[in-house]
Amino acid sequence: MRIAVAQITSGADKSENLELVREYSQRAADQGAQLVVFPEATMQGFGTGRLDHNAEPLDGPFVQALESIADSSSITILAGVFSPADQVERDGKAFNRIDNVAVVRGKAQANYKKIHTYDAFGYRESDTVRPGEALCTFELFDVTFGIAICFDIRYPEQFRELARAGAQVILVPASWNDGEDKQRQWELLSAARALDSTSFVVACGQARPEDERPSEAPTGIGYSRVLDPTGQVIASAGATPELLVVDIDPEVVAKVRKTLPVL
Template sequence: MKIAAVQFLATGSTKDNMQACLERIRAAAENGARLVVLPEAASQAFGTGRLDTQAENLEGSYASALRAEATRLGVTVVAGTFRPADTIERDGKTINRVYNTALITGPDLHTGYDKIHTYDAFSYRESDTVKPGTQLCTFDVDGVTIGVATCYDIRFPEQFRELARAGAKVIVVPFSWADGPGKLEQWRLLSAARALDSTSYLVAAGQARPGGQEQAGQDSGPTGIGHSVVVDPTGRRLTEAGYGEEIIYADLDIERVAAVRKQLPVLG
């Protein structure tokens, strides 16, 4: 199975981001990808304004446009977006929270995974504006079960092990990882570890680093560090992006998953 991980830098405009996503989906499909993974927050970058003002359900213009193009091209697409969730009162303010949703769409498929582990860490509280999801999610592409996780979920190994136990042989991870001292090292370690301890392929697509390599290593907030990656079930990186915008590809040998799990039976 050929997959593509799309790394780009989203803006604050859902309309502009939709066009950017469609262009990259077409490019990936033309290069033979059957599964195209785009970053978390692909519809609206973090730090660009209130998320609730552009949040849409899966019947909205952003999700519908990606669905139509994925269906036309015969590919499956995963892309980060935001959906309306609930209204809460906090510190005297009324907040319209959203779900941080990984849209999953293509021929005869249109659903989403709501990020379970909100990024309440390093003095940031995603749960103030994002309602956590509660359900694991898998879907099928060409007879292969695919699991889904989003960004901060990667710090919770049991989610990845449960997806593997549910039949996932590939786990896709849209992300928008904060930069800062030691953060790239943490990302590279965690992405390899989650592939290894779930004995699955991991396909992670992230936001490019604002400012590129010149800003690398500086605190950025949750606005991207690049380094999209494909990792095999033994934790070996098959391909990895840098800080800028690009699309990376890999041909996944799905039969290798069963062989690795036989040699390393850690899911029992």
């Protein structure tokens, strides 16, 4: 199976971000990819303004446009979007929270709401994002995929449960926070999750933005990567926007799980 990883930098303008999706989806399709994975926050980059102001229902214009792009490019798309969720009070202030969602559109349909919010390193995503509650898998061309989002990668049991649910490939759209030692942690965690779930891991991050954004916001560092079920890196990107196209053999998963039965 051929999978593309679209490491982009999302900005504040949803229409411009959709054009990036259109461009990279067509480039991926032209190279024979059946699935293209975009990062978390494809709809609007972190640190570019109020997410709740641009959030849309999952049947709204942005996701409808993703469906149209998937159809016109003959490729299945995974992309990170934001949808309205609820209102909570924190320290006497009311917050309109959103759901952080990875949507799949094209020859498969799925919606995964990020379970583990990024409440770490001085940032509190739970103030503005409602945590999800359910794991998500979907089928595409007889391959079972699981989905996790960014900070989820620090929780090995989520990946093991996805593998137990049949996932052979786990897709991880992300917008990893930059900073000291963060690249090493991203690379170490993605390899560990592949190895301890004995699954392929396709980790697609936002590229490092060139514009000024709040230092505490998880704006992305790049370094997207694809790993096999033993944690070996098949392909990797640098810090800047890039398209990776890789071939994976899902039958390898069964062979690895037979010799390394950690599940």
